[in-house]
Amino acid sequence: MLECPVRVADENRGVFADPRQALREVFGHEAFRGLQADAIEALLKGRDALVVAPTGFGKSACYQIPALCRPGIAVVVSPLIALMADQVAQLREAGVVADMLNSALPEGERRAVLERLRSGQTRLLYVAPERLLMDGTLELLERCQISLIAIDEAHCVSQWGHDFRPEYRRLSALTGWFPTVPRIALTATADAQTRADILNQLQMAEAEVLVGGFDRPNLRWNFAEKREPLRQLDRFLAARPEGSSGIVYVRSRKKAEQTAERLAAMGYAAEAYHAGLDAELRADRQARFQREDGRVMVATIAFGMGIDKPDVRWVVHLDLPRSLEAWYQEVGRAGRDGLPSETLTLFGPQDVSFTRRMIRESDAPDEVKRVELLKLEQLVGLAEGVGCRRQAVLAYFGDSCDPCGNCDACLEPQEAVDGTAAAQKALSAVYRTDQVFGAAHIVDVLRGVESEKVLRNRHQTLAVFGMGAETAEAEWRSILRQLTTRGLLEVDLEGHGGLRLGPAERVRPVLRGETEVTLRRPPPRALSPSRSRRGEAAGKTTPAAELSGADTVLFESLKAKRREMAEAAGVPPYVVFHDRTLIEMALLRPGSRAAFAELPGVGRSKLDKYAETFLAVIAAET
Incomplete structure (x- = not known):
């Protein structure tokens, strides 16, 4: 008590x-x-x-x-x-x-x-x-x-x-x-x-x-292989409700600037945020993001703990973070008000190889490096997994739940298959071609395609040539990506992006058949932010989704009044009232000061400051 x-x-x-x-x-x-x-x-x-x-x-x-x-x-x-x-x-x-x-x-x-x-x-x-x-x-x-x-x-x-x-x-x-x-x-x-x-x-x-429980049931978690990141991002944003604000996380300052410029050219109200900006400019951009609807902040991790905006409706990662904790913290900046919100995390082999190299080459003690690499592998396991995302995340933090029905793995399940034989073929092809060629060439060798590069390097004479002819090109590319994110293959980031074998202690047991490799096979209709299902899901993320037509009109009037009051006070709109309080106003339509006082989020000070003003808006719409 x-x-x-x-x-x-x-x-x-x-x-x-x-x-x-x-x-x-x-x-x-x-x-x-x-x-x-x-x-x-x-x-x-x-x-x-x-x-x-x-x-x-x-x-x-x-x-x-x-x-x-x-x-x-x-x-x-x-x-x-x-x-x-x-x-x-x-x-x-x-x-x-x-x-x-x-x-x-x-x-x-x-x-x-x-x-x-x-x-x-x-x-x-x-x-x-x-x-x-x-x-x-x-x-x-x-x-x-x-x-x-x-x-x-x-x-x-x-x-x-x-x-x-x-x-x-x-x-x-x-x-x-x-x-x-x-x-x-x-x-x-x-x-x-x-x-x-x-x-x-x-x-x-x-x-x-x-x-406490780590579950955020109002968040929809989506993962997708990174293929054309800007196009994937554009499709995702185009499906968001008009006026929704969100954050795009990227790895570097340069990428933040470039991505923000591209999005602005596409018509989005996007700005970059990173530690290299002048402090005054950084503060100005953050203030606009907090006070205006429809803003897109493209940011490094510098745009993090200072974000107290409750109505961030979506978060996108164009680059995979370094740990599951960092990912959870960043996606958690969406939907702080408890209303439906959505996240998308893109991941690819170069991301993972880059981060592994950065950790290994850092000045941190070996024990810290070991833990950081383990944490990265745990996040990769979440991205590559085929089961419910929420169950995997909660299990990591020592919590549990039933399949959530609100993540991409639940909404469009992927099949887990025994990929040991395919992995052995792929690893052998990389090794036999001297570990210097990119994924496109390895796929040609496996499928028996006599391309100019294959013929020039006489790879059509290798025993692995054509060993995977029965597998489609897109599926081989997916297999190579999965093997890379799992550390069985690595990307030569300093060379020309060629594939090479990962650490011997990982690769050797697979080649010898001592370790099984489970791969995921995407469904025939792979998850895509541009599909109608995504659009339907996006509609549910608008704050007023639970309101009827007349209530929605009142909600918008209340939002306009809130914006006016916030601008007069020089504070973000959510400091006046959260969206949840406005939704309750629209649903309950209080007609007296006493009824207004019963709304969630209305304390004594706000009752004195705002009751008369907002009651007048409600009366005018009733």
């Missing part, structure tokens, strides 16, 4: 005696979700906690509610200025005094923040780890009453996490500075090894570990 330490409630200073009262009056929700209640209870009783739960779960409530129930200032460690600014804006809109300290603050504003801290007005302070550990910041906070310390994106602490940041390691110093202050670490992605490392590095050995 949730309860605060015994004290007198002082709502004028933002202290609530009952966490459920804080949830209702400040954030406009009636009940806690999942393990939120357990995390809140731990902090209110002065215990540490580690929370692992999916994006969109509402991890911020795990520390924001206790911050309103414990006297003093809650310190929230956050890695990005954009993320801090967004959280602070949403809290202020809800009537909570929240501040942030970072290098971008003008001097006058910085002084005002420090004054609010000294006077005890601030309820939550957001700060980057570097700033927190600077000379002067800890001394200032030591003189304040600190209610709790929250460490967001805690996977950054661990070298086994997908976004390790050395500065996070230094947060262990907080134990010495604030030995009696409860701490909470939060992340969306951490396997057992990463969780153990987080607890060890932060010196939180006695923390309560709360691992």
